Amino acid sequence: MYEFGFTRPTSVADAVAAMGEEDAQALGGGQTLIPTLKQRLAMPVTLVSLSGIAEMQGIQSGDGQLVIGGATRHADVAAGAGAYPALAALAGGIGDPAVRNRGTIGGSLANNDPAACYPAAALASGATIVTNLREIGADEYFQGMFTTALEDGEIITAVRFPLPEAANYQKFLQPASRFAMVGVFVAKFADGVRVAVTGASEEGVFRWGEAEAALSANFTADAISGLSVPADGMIGDIHGSKSYRAHLVGVMTKRAVEAAA
Ligand SMILES: Cc1cc2nc3c(=O)[nH]c(=O)nc-3n(C[C@H](O)[C@H](O)[C@H](O)COP(=O)(O)OP(=O)(O)OC[C@H]3O[C@@H](n4cnc5c(N)ncnc54)[C@H](O)[C@@H]3O)c2cc1C
Structure with a gap:
């Protein structure tokens, strides 16, 4: 590992400001990013942890949809997305308990690994990816292996799933x-x-x-x-x-x- 700065803002606004600094990178659950840093495949100057932002946590349902905060961990989706059982089951089947207790839905969708589970749920559901800047429909969001519509520094704050029959x-x-x-x-x-x-x-x-x-x-x-x-x-x-x-x-x-x- 190499030396880097670390900050843990408590609001989206403060996270966006921190991301504006040179070579800053968002940190979700670190399940993909930390191994990448260990291998020095990425070397951000500052990590901006999203885990302390209350407005990016949790699950709400109503009006035929389920809204999940971008920093919500897989384990919390597995336990709390009862209004969308297929999604809860998907989250409960990701990796192992260690991965599910750290990894987040926003990190998974931002990473867009070609073998990840959430991208399939978001695309099949016609979900909306909500960021600090805009709302992106799933059909526009996924743009190829490890590639998404996200701009540099853009943060996934929530994901909105319409509830299917x-x-x-x-x-x-x-x-x-x-x-x-x-x-x-x-x-x-x-x-x-x-x-x-x-x-x-x-x-x-x-x-x-x-x-x-x-x-x-x-x-x-x-x-x-x-x-x-x-x-x-x-x-x-x-x-x-x-x-x-x-x-x-x-x-x-x-x-x-x-x-x-
Ligand atoms: C052993 C193992 C098994 C796994 N098995 C599965 C599996 O079965 N299915 C599956 O789907 N996944 C699997 N994963 C991946 C896991 O789900 C990770 O949690 C996920 O890929 C990354 O999420 P994270 O929150 O850890 O993000 P991080 O590793 O912290 O970040 C990943 C990337 O996303 C960016 N980022 C993070 N959060 C946000 C945000 N809110 N907005 C914008 N950018 C953000 C970071 O800057 C970084 O570029 C596995 C991982 C491991 C290590």
């Missing part, structure tokens, strides 16, 4: 890391079904439009029996080939639909 997340996990080899989140709304896939594509999280159309017409696993995603563009690595991941997308989508229905 039915939803489920199925993760085929990589047993060592517990990240998704393929994860599929299916959400059924009055005006249609959204399907988002994580872990599979070289482009990061994506919507499977063909399955969405079929499931919007007929919300059963049979409706997508003849459908598949192309292996081209899928991730291929020591854990699974491109065609294996493409196959898993279909399998996990069917399981998610069966569980949701």
